[in-house]
Amino acid sequence: MLQRRTHFAHVLTVMVFAAAPQLNAAEWTLTPSTQVTFGIKSVGLSIVEGKFNKVQSELKFDPEIPQKGTTELVLDVDSLSLSNPSLKGLILSSEFFDAEEFKQVRFTSKQIKPIAYARYQITGDLTIRGVTKPVSFDTMMNPNINNPRLMDIQSNTTINRSDFGMRKALGGVGEQVNIQLKGQWKVN
Template sequence: MNIQTSLQSVLIVGVIHLGIVAQVNAQEWTLTPQSYVGFEVKSMGFSTVKGKFEQVQSSMSFDSAAPQNASARFVMQVNSLSLSKPSLKNMILGEDLFYAEKYPTATFNSHEFLALGNYQYKIKGDLTLRGITRPVILDASLEANPFDPQLMNVEATTMVKRSDFGMKKAFGGIGEKVNIEVSGQWQRK
């Protein structure tokens, strides 16, 4: 074995070791029940309707020292949606918008965490609504809670167009652009 082959072997073993260490140091997290996963959309062009998914299954694998190995997943039960304007619930869950009877869940699966510094991240992933999957980017802040090491504060937002997910355009005065938000805390499993 020559010196170059020996160095290559050492480098390969080192890279494999770093990958294993990164996976070992990654912590598993789930959102606290008090966290908000929902959206807001303009209604009639001037008032805002807010919706919160009350039943969300969430998981995140994250190590701030190796964010490139992180992953996150959300599964929202569409029928668990509570609204700031309850009178709109049947319309929003109906066939023209969420179509909850046919599509009972909405999902987000991340592909990539990009660290921007100062606890800021771009989280690239796929959002699936009504059986239609589109790429989205969450602008996120993930920061250790200063009072409890078992918690991590989270704020994440993105904007989507309803029609990109097969929802009826210009329906009932509900706006086309929807702001999606996650805020609260991840808790270490």
């Protein structure tokens, strides 16, 4: 009987360790339903929202050692959709994204710092229009309660668009831009 229990314990241990790399796998990508959006005040009252519809993503992350994690996002500027479609020409013009010359927005992390349970400060370099500046995202990453291969994410930061070479206060468009990533990472 003892031998059977020992064998069962050994089999159970092997199964747990075999499953662990899947649950704490180092490589993740954003699910297609994840949204990378921004909001900016227009004429001081309304908020124009934009959404990047083509996003390349990579996260190397283990919740047990988050400080060793890295992430990179590449956003296709031409894939941008806006809450006010009539502004798309202006937003893609040389006054703002200059989409003809600069096809992508890129974020590359330098540090993932744990703040509290499932809360992190992710700092790194944001490149827009060929201008790279340091930014910090306030981020929540929680294991998904329904699927252990998913991790829910909500991440926010605010930037000044003129820091990235976008014309300041053009046509009543505000200076501060709120950037948000909301959705899920899926383990590869």
